[in-house]
Amino acid sequence: MFPIDRPSMAFKGFAIMAFLIVILAGIKAASPIVVPFVLSVFIAVICNPVIVYLMRFRVPKWLAVMMLMLVIVLAGLWLATLVGSSVNEFSKQLPHYRGQLVQQFAWVLEKLQALNVQISKDQVLAYFDPGMALSMTTNMLSGVGNVMANLFLIILTIVFMLFEAQQLPKKLHLALDDPDMRLKQIDRFLQSVNEYMVIKTLVSLATGAVVGIGLSLIGVDYALLWGVIAFLFNYIPNIGSIIAAIPAILLAFIQLGPGAAGGTALLYLGTNMVMGNVIEPRFMGRGLGLSTLVVFLSLIFWGWLLGSVGMLLSVPLTMIVKIALESSSSGNWLAILLADQVDDKHVAPKVEAPSKEQ
Secondary structure, X not given: OOOOOOOOHHHHXXXXXXXXXXXXHHHHHOHHHHHHHHHHHHHHHHHHHHHHHHHHOOXXXXXXXXXXXXXXXXXXXXXXXXXXXXXXXXXXXHHHHHHHHHHHOHHHHHHHHHOXXXXXXXXXXXXXXXXXXXXXXXXXXXXXXXXXXXXXXXXXXXXXXXXXXXXXXXXXXXXXXXXXXXXXXXXXXXXXXXXXXXXXXXXXXXXXXXXXXXXXXXXXXXXHHHHHHHHHHOOOOOOHHHHHHHHHHHHHHHHHOHHHHHHHHHHHHHHHHHHXXXXXXXXXXXXXXXXXXXXXHHHHHHXXXXXXXXXXXXHHHHHHHHHHHHOOOOOHHHHHHHEOOOOHHHOOOOOOOOOOOO
């Protein structure tokens, strides 16, 4: 008889896949609870350096936490008011924008008709509807707004996490069976997530400010709204800046013409080139350690699993998975596949066969 002490590799693979499917299905079903908790964790990570900075000036911790929570609540209320009023005003102006869109495309329709290409105004409105451009962003914002409906629960969770922030690393070390072996992984995980979220938030704030000021100078309507959207969508890697730019460029074309649309496109392109290729890499160092393909696929995966919040936090969530895989010998191969570049230390040394003389 053959020994059956160890299960086969196929059985292990199927067992791991079934285990992952059950976990993902549970997360998907419990997303109304999981999403606010995940959002609270990352807001607490962003806020913790501010608390530490205020405590250096002998500000009591409870007072620093309360002050920061007040700022977050006021910012959330301001954001909800801004988005709601802008969407309502845009809906009222939608017929006017559609009329301007037909006027902007009048010369194009004339050229096409001269070439015996018949396109009606209804077809133009169907392909370039201003309402569709705004719906692309409002759908994303509504997903975040649905999570912010649990604002009281999120604020309480953030408060308790900030009070426990200093003790969390010690608890994690003591909770492990062999804390000395995993000490570096825990410190690296906390430092990587903290640095990424703080730097990304500051870069996103600068991006939103530049876009908002630039659009106001160009004369595009709702410049403040587009600046806020640029700030939020900058968290989404690769395609976030593109999604944020489309409605603003289309509105500039409808309202002010092709020249303003070109200037708006250059504004977004220049801002994202400078922030994404100069400012952000300078402060983040070598980078996130994730390949571009993995970043894009993680955007799709976390967006499907956790909705809009998952898309905003897709990169830090994938970083957590990668660091966790690197800390285990059985999952290190998958961490290598997720990495951007492979160092020589990841390559197994070749074992030379003994020579015949020996």
